[in-house]
Amino acid sequence: MDADVAGSSGGEMEQGQGEGKGKGRISSVVVDSGRTRSSCGYCFSSSFSSISHGVRAESLTANDYQELLDRGWRRSGCYAYKPEMEKTCCPQYTIRLKASKFTPSKEQDRVLKKMQRYLDGALDSKFDKCNKSKSNLQEKEPNKSSDSHIPINTDQTSLVSVTESLCETENQDKFISFLADNINDAVNIFFKGRGILLTDQNPKSVVKKVKPQMKQKLKDIITKEQHLVYTCNVSFQLAAYIKKVNSKIQNLDSISPNIIAEELAASISSEKISGFIIEACNGHLNFYAEAKPETVLVNKPGQTKQALKRSYENTPTPQKGRKLEIRMKCSEFDPDEYALYEKYQTLVHQDKRVSKESYIRFLVGTPIPFVEPDGSSMVPPCGFGSFHQQYLIDGRIIAVGVVDILPKCLSSKYLFWDPDFAFLSLGKFTALKEIQWVREMQAHCPNLEYYYLGYYIHSCNKMRYKAAYRPSELLCPLRFEWVPYDLAKPLLDRSKYAILSDFKTAENAHLLTTEHPGTSSTSGMQYPGGVHNKNAGGENGEDSGDNEDFMHEDSDVGPDEDMDDDDDSDDDETGADAESVGDIVLDVHNTRVKYKDIQKRFVVRKHFLNMLEKQLYRYVKVVGKDLSSRIVYSLG
Incomplete structure (x- = not known):
């Protein structure tokens, strides 16, 4: 970039008009990665059929990330990505539910009752039985007198x-x-x-x-x-x-x-x-x-x-049996949590390549700055940011939920748990407790009313369990409107990709769906600047197992950030215009300037300018006009 963009005599841009860094105000800053391709961890395709648009986030405010979620984005550590729904092999629909309307099923009730029985001492795990056997062997013979x-x-x-x-x-x-x-x-x-x-x-x-x-x-x-x-x-x-x-x-x-x-x-x-x-x-x-x-x-x-x-x-009534504690901690490395994660990955996913570095990158690192509670009804008592929710029984960590607390929701990102306690269906139990947390938090923060479960993948049976948390909604990939699951399901039964907000005219099914990869496309939409993921599969390819209790976590890990353009075809720029692209704030040599003013501040080579403009059009399309004008676009 240094060879293509050189500073002019104008020096750094003036602060003001929303273009400067500002004093004391945190801005969202991203580095655009463009289109990425990887092998799919859901259909296990051998080709690079999983297609998404990604950005590496240096920072993302809670408000901005909330808006990205509502446009179908998701994060893995500091990497955020959005599936190209019409082209990817397994379309991933953002799913959420309004916590106040949630009604547990009989099966979900049984999960809660089983946990209560365990806490009451009426149910033992293999771990407890083993400990009791060891304890009995060590006991001295009772005094006969x-x-x-x-x-x-x-x-x-x-x-x-x-x-x-x-x-x-x-x-x-x-x-x-x-x-x-x-x-x-x-x-x-x-x-x-x-x-x-x-x-x-x-x-x-x-x-x-x-x-x-x-x-x-x-x-x-x-x-x-x-x-x-x-x-x-x-x-x-x-x-x-x-x-x-x-x-x-x-x-x-x-x-x-x-x-x-x-x-x-x-x-x-x-x-x-x-x-x-x-x-x-x-x-x-x-x-x-x-x-x-x-x-x-x-x-x-x-x-x-x-x-x-x-x-x-x-005098408090003595509690019989075991004690359950739930602790909310800001996202940071914890040796005990990592030991549990290593055990979980090894025994549940048979992953022998677990490393501290990948754990920190995937589950500890976050671009969302912590926002302290201010006593108002706009921020919950725990604040906004990324958290690790620990579940402890008698002081022992049995599960950790990685979540983001945002202005409108708790977004569940990942869960890992102790295999010794698999009989407690911890995936379902922790999901129910997270929904309960949202309901309780509404008394402090009325706007925080939704529970986001990540991505729902109708074409992947093991990911359909998320629809069991009712009543849920799916995000329309075209108009970004929320559609009740029961109305969206018939459309998804017909096609992997569907414009869900057209459910009212579902009888004209051929108007609602677009042919998927492997058939002729009716949309005519193509994304240039494609990228091959050299580390095919990666963490995104992990199988969560046959037991749906394993499935509370999302295997939502973005593809490799090492990218090369492989597609120079023309793009349909619908959704982006010259004005919205011109208002994008660029970070060039630590100077922030709108794209439309870049030539006033810097000497830019024409071929680079053409390439950048094309990339910005694609960026506006996947991020949206409002967000693209607010998030700082770093040229790295």
């Missing part, structure tokens, strides 16, 4: 959770054994009272902890299923045993499981098993927690009822 009675102390001076104290790993087996011993003692009393012969073969009691799934099944026949903790069905085994061994006993038919269970419940001492109510129900011996499972309030010596009430109201 210790008292087998394990009471819940009602003289303690603190708030005690019945279920939490009993569900601790070290006490669980002891307490179940303790209950079984008490039931066996009651069985011996029952046998002696009935004159029934005792042998070494009589059934022994087995006590089981009642799981949440079983409580749900029993809710129609047990009124206190929410407080049911343990159960034992030994009465059925005893009834069968008595009939077999003591057949000469009179009124044998009257000794049913129900009667046995009732007598056993009556003979077990409720004083010894404090904190529980023992009842017989349909032949089962059930143990119910006396209080609500959440808390049992214990009086301190000399404490009044009123003081006790205040203590309860001011």
Whole structure:
């Protein structure tokens, strides 16, 4: 460029009229990369069939990037790109939904419930089971001289959770054994009272902890299923045993499981098993927690009822199970996050070429300057910019969502997660939490109301999952209007590329669609200045796997920035005119000047000027007139 553009005696341009850099004002600055071609990571074409227009962004304000999203752009690190929808092999439609209108499906509800079950301790991962096995191996043998009675102390001076104290790993087996011993003692009393012969073969009691799934099944026949903790069905085994061994006993038919269970419940001492109510129900011996499972309030010596009430109201209820935290951090390198990313790429995508440099370029680097919150309703409490949303369980990072917070939306860029927790469907779970975040943020920032899911690719089955977040909208690639997905789908069923905003005349399908690569084009639109991507595929070619839970992340990585023009054909300049091109602000030798004034400030060779003008026409077409006049076009 130095040989083609030389400074004139006019020196640097004057500040003002929106052309100067300004003082204290951040401008968007990009270096135009033009058209790029790469192999496709969606249809896995062997040719350079994925075509897009790209720019390398030195900076992009939150407002400008929001407008670029609404024209079909997307970023990968500091590289922004827009697919050439009529020419690329797999057209990529920007998809979004209004968070306030979102209605979760049954499947999405199940994902949330599964996570809650895991947090409540009713569900374990392979990682947790492995840790428990190691812990059990390391435990010392219990002291045989210790008292087998394990009471819940009602003289303690603190708030005690019945279920939490009993569900601790070290006490669980002891307490179940303790209950079984008490039931066996009651069985011996029952046998002696009935004159029934005792042998070494009589059934022994087995006590089981009642799981949440079983409580749900029993809710129609047990009124206190929410407080049911343990159960034992030994009465059925005893009834069968008595009939077999003591057949000469009179009124044998009257000794049913129900009667046995009732007598056993009556003979077990409720004083010894404090904190529980023992009842017989349909032949089962059930143990119910006396209080609500959440808390049992214990009086301190000399404490009044009123003081006790205040203590309860001011004391937070202990949380059972695991703790989930969600942290929003500005985009920066974090060693723990990188370790998780490396594990994710290696195990989920079988990628053995993971490097710290590519991670920083792809997921840490951002051209969007951070905008601090100013207390107004225009900026959310976290500010605008690029963030990493961490999901932690008990302090361990299990997933990281890379997102951009912009004036109108949260734009989800990528997600990586711990393969140990794949059973929690973290892709879906984090998407639901991001939608929830947008809904909550509307109270602070009413304009921030949308959730952008990246690109929807109808021709790629594994990318259709995004339409499950309803009601969603797709961006029309021609008029940049938002069209409800349900109206756009019939058009996409007919053709990969469709002018979605023409859905009202969908019955004239031949007027709505343009033939795709491989057939004769009806649009007549050609883009010059093509570029071959020497690093075919790259990160854009990563397969996200068959499980759609893997698919919350976008494999949206721009092609290689090393480019060579390969097409000198004429361009249809519809959408750009001399005036809009003339108003583009250029950065030349750190001096900013409008294109129409460049010859007043610099000596420019004619062939370079012709080439630049042609490139600017294409740039205006993909960026838009308003943005192209506002974003600084750097000549590098």
